[in-house]
Amino acid sequence: MKLVKTFDKKIEIGDFSFEKGLMIIAGPCSIENQEQMFQVCSFLEREKIPFLRAAAYKPRTSPYSFQGLGTSGLEIIKKIKQNFSIQVISEIVDLEHLNFYRQYVDVIQIGARNMQNFEILKALGKTDKPIILKRGFGNTIEEWLYAAEYLLASGNEKVILCERGIRTFEPMTRNTLDVGAIALVKTITKLPVIADPSHAAGRHDLVAPLTLAALAAGADGVMLEIHPSPSQSVSDREQALGFEDFSKLLKKIQTIGPLFTRDIIHSP
């Protein structure tokens, strides 16, 4: 593997930097309506979580599944930015929306299915927005780092890697969270790495242990699915945490997190 870009720049998002703490992102699987999103934002404000996950477009396996609210979802993102001082993370699926994302979205997510969508990588490489690059569920660590390299080589160095589980023969979990990959990439690159335990687990009772495992392995943050009432979620309802469970998990993260030695692992 020949990675040409050796990255060593701080990523700052609003008041946040990875040196100050863990990047905790939370939000529903998809934007359902304004009320739901405002509820989530108020909750996150109370919990002092500065990052909201807010998906207007959902890449879905079947063309007959709910595909996200689309344009009216983007309108809700606008209203969120007008009413809350929260950083919005949103997945881009079509470069035609890029202007909107530039204006209203704080961190652009490249989803697992688009990790090797090189046109998206090259286009986002030309923006100055922080990017969360999810590892594809069928992609190797090498391919993941090379996908990051597409962004870096195009000029955007604000790349945050996100491990979200890989596809294995094991059928009892949705995917297998590859904590070894989190630890390994930190020996190769200085890019921050976060984890998405919700998608890896596919069931809410495994989200807390996988979150702690990812952080223990050296992750710089986690992205968690939460919902005001998980059983009413339009998609992925099995894996979303309710507010109360999220608050409990947050307390554990705050107690244990500072004890993990991200820096030591980071520069070996």
Added chain:
Amino acid sequence: MKLVKTFDKKIEIGDFSFEKGLMIIAGPCSIENQEQMFQVCSFLEREKIPFLRAAAYKPRTSPYSFQGLGTSGLEIIKKIKQNFSIQVISEIVDLEHLNFYRQYVDVIQIGARNMQNFEILKALGKTDKPIILKRGFGNTIEEWLYAAEYLLASGNEKVILCERGIRTFEPMTRNTLDVGAIALVKTITKLPVIADPSHAAGRHDLVAPLTLAALAAGADGVMLEIHPSPSQSVSDREQALGFEDFSKLLKKIQTIGPLFTRDIIHSP
């Protein structure tokens, strides 16, 4: 799995139809120059192979690898169409090229990495070009059929599935050709299914046995990498067949192929 579109329409490409015979596609990994392509076209004419694989754009894992000739590759495709009466198959990686593909390319390929690039699927679903939809190396059969469904639901029923090997724990072959998938999809859909043994094998000495295995499992055709002098190939040189080896394999296909009972498997 709920597939709404039950497909039962004949796909005709030039003089070819799947009822008349196997779809044999051959060509180099990528367009290198006009001379190379004209050599291949003349050879295919002599062998009465009506389908040329001709890639101007190559999605590559690393941004530092050869990415295809790009625009000048498209120019070469134009010249091929002016000088030979061969059907050109070419992979699309960017919807900005769609107009060119509509005019000069006979069958548009969606590569493994773009199988779940839903924007490409939806856009090509609105054309009337035959589409070869490769299975992603990390994708299930269900996801592959749903990707086809994106094309069908958008109005394009000329979909040809292509199995090209999946990623497994076995390191001695590049990928594992899933011949069971070829047989299985024929019990679910009436779409034709071809195979790409070259990419699955990753080494030329396995291409012949995998080609015969795919046809024996019920494949309606194969796509094969050939090169005037494989050792000079710019990319994937280990898996390309020379002209002589290709001619030998073709004789085996012509002897054995008609004995495989595609129809019986097809409509059980």
Added chain:
Amino acid sequence: MKLVKTFDKKIEIGDFSFEKGLMIIAGPCSIENQEQMFQVCSFLEREKIPFLRAAAYKPRTSPYSFQGLGTSGLEIIKKIKQNFSIQVISEIVDLEHLNFYRQYVDVIQIGARNMQNFEILKALGKTDKPIILKRGFGNTIEEWLYAAEYLLASGNEKVILCERGIRTFEPMTRNTLDVGAIALVKTITKLPVIADPSHAAGRHDLVAPLTLAALAAGADGVMLEIHPSPSQSVSDREQALGFEDFSKLLKKIQTIGPLFTRDIIHSP
């Protein structure tokens, strides 16, 4: 990979040798009673199939599943040998039964779960019985060849490899038959390789195409599950062929089989 034993000896089993034809083995998943087995033997005699699959012991995932008839199954094997001139293949699970197998069983099978049971390998390496060594569903080609090497290095050179599918992320088939492995091992070793399409497929409608695919890839034979009335089978009923379906498949094998060039692939 350093394989010390380069094998080049003919394996003869009764009147059979791999140079004369394909090794076709058939029989039920397990011995259920004498009547069932005699029915199968008479059928195989009529079809001129000289090899019977007859399992008295079944290694089962759950301790609460049917584990085979055990000792009374061995008694039925004795009676088969007294009444039919058929070669019996049977899996050994416990070295305490080895004396019986030496006396009444013609070909001893080492099952997928025992491929790396090195005590069994070393003990069978000291017998002169032909051995069918199944590839473990989680084992690489390298491990499979080294397991064979345990037999060869202990002195038994009558080793027949058997590919039976590997475990992958694909959930729609029981396992993924690795036809590339069949072709590949023939470039490395001169040991014969057969396939077990029934266990790979896990469903009877895929058995015929997978059988033909394995032979097309160069397999020297196949082991097939058949049952007088598949729906009554005590175990693995989904994948057993009835007598009529087996006879149809046999005709295809007899027509197409001789056209596959095992020898050419064998010595490249």
Added chain:
Amino acid sequence: MKLVKTFDKKIEIGDFSFEKGLMIIAGPCSIENQEQMFQVCSFLEREKIPFLRAAAYKPRTSPYSFQGLGTSGLEIIKKIKQNFSIQVISEIVDLEHLNFYRQYVDVIQIGARNMQNFEILKALGKTDKPIILKRGFGNTIEEWLYAAEYLLASGNEKVILCERGIRTFEPMTRNTLDVGAIALVKTITKLPVIADPSHAAGRHDLVAPLTLAALAAGADGVMLEIHPSPSQSVSDREQALGFEDFSKLLKKIQTIGPLFTRDIIHSP
């Protein structure tokens, strides 16, 4: 999955019980000589680690690799028990050694390759020794729990599960440590679960993060490879920790370990 035995008995080994703390096991990949083992035992005494990993027999992929010291390794185990008050964990590969293990070994390990060696499972099920049952690298969680059920159903309820990584398409780590499996089995069974990060990682720089990740996911302990001078280790030298690195890791475990809420996960 129908697990008949619902286990709820405390496992006590010497002064240790899982209620009092984490089970930390350390030792070399294999017994090399008495001096090496005595060095390790003295070190573990100083660190107050009561469990020694001591393998006399090594199941090896190739028959030409070092297979362990065998009988003279067993002699060294005897001397360890005479000179140190340490609990010895040793893998059994042949039931002929069972008498020795009953007398001198405190915890018997069933290795990954023997997880579905049902004869060993049934025989050990009839002893009253605590058993560490490693998950096979190609086995599902369901198969692992059923293998445990073979032990439980035979009468031995002192079963400790051990996750050691599964085989996936990722080539940069030896195996993929399945931390989700650790968390998941705790929702199904009350058996203790430990992890073997050394074998999963295959490289020493990932052992510390994987150890912490396993504990964070709820593991009740870890088994770690250590060696007086790792670069001199006869086998698996890339993954062994030196004494100093082990001591550093131990301090992290002692600081962070008590904060993980094994019990809460345990009884949800």
